[in-house]
Amino acid sequence: MSTHTTIAVLVPMHGIGGRQDLPVPYELAVTGAAVAIALSFVILALAWRSPKYHRASAGRALPAAVTATVDAAWFRWAVRAAGLAAFGYAAVALLFGVDRLTNPIFGFVYIVVWVGLVPLSLVLGPVWRTLNPLRTLHLLACRALRHDPDKGVLELSPRIGVWPAAIGIVAFAWLELVAPDRATILVLQSWLTLYLVIMGLGAVLFGQSWFAAADPFEAYATLMSKLSPWGRRRSDGAIVARRPLENVDSLTPRPGLVALVAALLGSTAYDGFSGSTFWIGWAQNSGYSMALLGTLALLGFVLFVLVTYAAATVLAGRISDSSRTALPGLFAHSVVPIVLGYVIAHYFTLLWLEGQRTLILLSDPLSNGANVFGTGLLGVNDDIVNQTGVIATVQVGAVVVGHLLGVVSAHDRAVALFPRAKALAGQLPLLIVMVAYTTGGLLLLFSE
Numbered sequence: 001m002s003t004h005t006t007i008a009v010l011v012p013m014h015g016i017g018g019r020q021d022l023p024v025p026y027e028l029a030v031t032g033a034a035v036a037i038a039l040s041f042v043i044l045a046l047a048w049r050s051p052k053y054h055r056a057s058a059g060r061a062l063p064a065a066v067t068a069t070v071d072a073a074w075f076r077w078a079v080r081a082a083g084l085a086a087f088g089y090a091a092v093a094l095l096f097g098v099d100r101l102t103n104p105i106f107g108f109v110y111i112v113v114w115v116g117l118v119p120l121s122l123v124l125g126p127v128w129r130t131l132n133p134l135r136t137l138h139l140l141a142c143r144a145l146r147h148d149p150d151k152g153v154l155e156l157s158p159r160i161g162v163w164p165a166a167i168g169i170v171a172f173a174w175l176e177l178v179a180p181d182r183a184t185i186l187v188l189q190s191w192l193t194l195y196l197v198i199m200g201l202g203a204v205l206f207g208q209s210w211f212a213a214a215d216p217f218e219a220y221a222t223l224m225s226k227l228s229p230w231g232r233r234r235s236d237g238a239i240v241a242r243r244p245l246e247n248v249d250s251l252t253p254r255p256g257l258v259a260l261v262a263a264l265l266g267s268t269a270y271d272g273f274s275g276s277t278f279w280i281g282w283a284q285n286s287g288y289s290m291a292l293l294g295t296l297a298l299l300g301f302v303l304f305v306l307v308t309y310a311a312a313t314v315l316a317g318r319i320s321d322s323s324r325t326a327l328p329g330l331f332a333h334s335v336v337p338i339v340l341g342y343v344i345a346h347y348f349t350l351l352w353l354e355g356q357r358t359l360i361l362l363s364d365p366l367s368n369g370a371n372v373f374g375t376g377l378l379g380v381n382d383d384i385v386n387q388t389g390v391i392a393t394v395q396v397g398a399v400v401v402g403h404l405l406g407v408v409s410a411h412d413r414a415v416a417l418f419p420r421a422k423a424l425a426g427q428l429p430l431l432i433v434m435v436a437y438t439t440g441g442l443l444l445l446f447s448e
Contacts, residue, residue, distance in 0.1 A: 095189075108362070135208065166260040229247070396442060
């Protein structure tokens with residue numbers, strides 16, 4: 001994201017505008033990196049020697065009435081109806097709104113949905129699966145045709161995993177950060193049309209399981225919900241309260257999971273890099289298309305995360321004399337807190353400022369002077385722009401805390417998988433890679 005100090009400035013970043021943060025002071029970035037590195041080795045030296053997290057079997061059950069309500073048909077249909085109504089309203093702006101940044105559809109897609117689903121999932125857990133309007137439309141169509149929504153023409157192979165969703169994450173990141181004229185109705189309509197066709201055709205072919213495998217929004221939300229305090233107990237399906245790290249420890253390895261995590265972390269890192277003065281100056285003077293360079297850089301960041309993480313886990317297996325083929329997937333959950341740290345550091349002010357703007361503009365979806373929700377005349381509260389110290393502290397703190405939580409998660413998994421005598425040594429390759437991600441993230445915050 002670009003670095004602007006005035007909210008009035010809008011450039012085609014994220015399809016709507018740039019972040020209003022100031023660069024993190026160099027001293028704070030260095031201090032954050034030093035703290036992350038030091039505490040990482042303290043964790044390795046002093047942490048537990050046997051696993052403490054119990055995955056899907058852990059948690060304190062909430063009152064039975066809570067589980068009964070959440071599982072009740074009327075409650076689920078109320079949530080589905082709310083999601084369908086919200087997206088139907090946004091579709092009016094998409095299909096009939098003006099091709100200007102006053103159209104709220106840009107903020108709705110790039111901010112309210114893409115960025116907003118993170119705090120939504122952290123607070124409410126895996127609610128997106130029920131809110132997802134495509135799932136609801138498919139379910140309604142199946143009911144009308146008296147067809148089992150879980151069955152399609154074909155059976156989805158387990159080998160597919162979440163590979164389609166990982167590709168979808170990269171595709172959306174390309175739209176958001178690289179695509180020429182991405183802040184225009186035609187480009188957004190084209191991408192969303194392709195997305196709807198792929199999701200709809202896949203649902204016909206494979207049933208509802210296609211959404212979990214291929215929908216980038218659902219995959220992202222599901223991953224972030226693993227850091228919420230809410231989960232399901234495997235034995236009886238009860239909704240339970242869990243420690244977030246215990247919840248993320250319950251993440252089931254699937255084909256494509258490592259690629260999904262790499263796509264999220266790599267694209268967020270590229271977002272920060274693309275706003276640096278170094279990249280902008282070099283790319284504009286290179287003589288090559290900005291779209292071409294941006295595409296190559298985005299793919300480069302994603303592949304860098306994928307290759308370095310996979311190599312670190314394979315090396316960890318070699319050091320600890322453990323099976324190496326499944327290790328990348330078994331440790332992928334430990335990168336999720338790092339992804340969340342990056343997301344908070346890069347997007348929290350964007351969500352606050354542009355989220356407000358979007359909610360204001362949603363009162364006038366056709367830009368014709370309407371004030372449907374009575375918010376059209378409100379202004380954006382941009383006081384946070386003046387809190388540069390708070391912004392910098394939150395950014396650095398998010399990256400460092402995300403790193404430390406990732407180290408703890410990896411440590412607990414390592415002592416569960418590796419021989420006790422080699423558990424600590426086996427963690428070093430992954431720890432080094434995590435330190436590199438964290439240091440890189442802090443440098444990106446400084447460079448913006």
